Amino acid sequence: MKKKHKQFNFLIPLAAIFVITLSAVIALMSVGGEETVYYLNQLNFTPDPKTVCIDPGHGGTSSGATGEGGKRLEKNDTLRLSLLVRDELQKRGYTVVMTRDTDTDISLEGRCKVANKSKAALFVSIHRNSTSGKGQGCEMWIHSLNPSDDRLLAENILQSLENMGVDTSRGVHTGYREGANKNYYVNRCSKMPSVLAEIGFISSAEDNAQFDGKIGDLAMSIADGIEMTLLEMNGE
Numbered sequence: 001m002k003k004k005h006k007q008f009n010f011l012i013p014l015a016a017i018f019v020i021t022l023s024a025v026i027a028l029m030s031v032g033g034e035e036t037v038y039y040l041n042q043l044n045f046t047p048d049p050k051t052v053c054i055d056p057g058h059g060g061t062s063s064g065a066t067g068e069g070g071k072r073l074e075k076n077d078t079l080r081l082s083l084l085v086r087d088e089l090q091k092r093g094y095t096v097v098m099t100r101d102t103d104t105d106i107s108l109e110g111r112c113k114v115a116n117k118s119k120a121a122l123f124v125s126i127h128r129n130s131t132s133g134k135g136q137g138c139e140m141w142i143h144s145l146n147p148s149d150d151r152l153l154a155e156n157i158l159q160s161l162e163n164m165g166v167d168t169s170r171g172v173h174t175g176y177r178e179g180a181n182k183n184y185y186v187n188r189c190s191k192m193p194s195v196l197a198e199i200g201f202i203s204s205a206e207d208n209a210q211f212d213g214k215i216g217d218l219a220m221s222i223a224d225g226i227e228m229t230l231l232e233m234n235g236e
């Protein structure tokens with residue numbers, strides 16, 4: 001009897017410590033929010049400096065934004081451009097992992113899983129913007145904590161786009177359109193520096209003309225910005 005009691009007494013504090021630690025981690029992740037998730041994501045992650053993950057926004061049943069009276073779908077534009085960015089980076093000797101390379105559904109969680117598993121050094125999610133008003137030009141979204149490498153990536157891509165004559169006056173934004181302390185899922189859950197790039201407005205005839213007419217140059221500029229960032233991050 002005595003022995004049993006001893007064992008029992010020993011297990012209670014151990015179980016209590018376990019439960020308290022577990023609840024603290026869960027509480028931090030859900031309430032502590034963006035900062036905790038961000039730092040937990042960095043743990044045990046060693047990226048491959050020659051690998052990049054490109055994420056064509058939307059796909060399959062998710063059309064994204066539409067333009068030209070509903071005939072033009074964001075998911076097709078993002079895939080077209082992303083494949084050219086992939087080709088350009090591959091030509092330069094980089095390994096490129098795509099979250100999708102056909103018109104298929106993939107969840108936001110699935111996209112992050114592909115990126116994290118690939119050990120990519122950078123993650124770029126390509127989208128097209130939309131408004132019922134008069135919006136035009138490119139903009140970049142990065143994590144709300146404004147990490148320096150994420151900002152570098154966003155600024156390098158914008159600078160390259162500006163060099164080819166794209167309107168980049170909308171600049172770099174942190175967080176999420178509907179809340180500065182929130183984040184786009186792909187920025188929140190990717191372990192490497194990431195950018196959600198809005199490449200012009202699908203609702204703007206001018207942006208669409210530039211997108212179609214200069215898609216090769218757009219891809220090259222995005223690849224330039226990515227490559228510049230990788231070289232700077234690796235101190236070259």
Ligand SMILES: [Zn+2]
Pocket residue numbers: 057058064065074127128
């Ligand atoms: Zn989108």
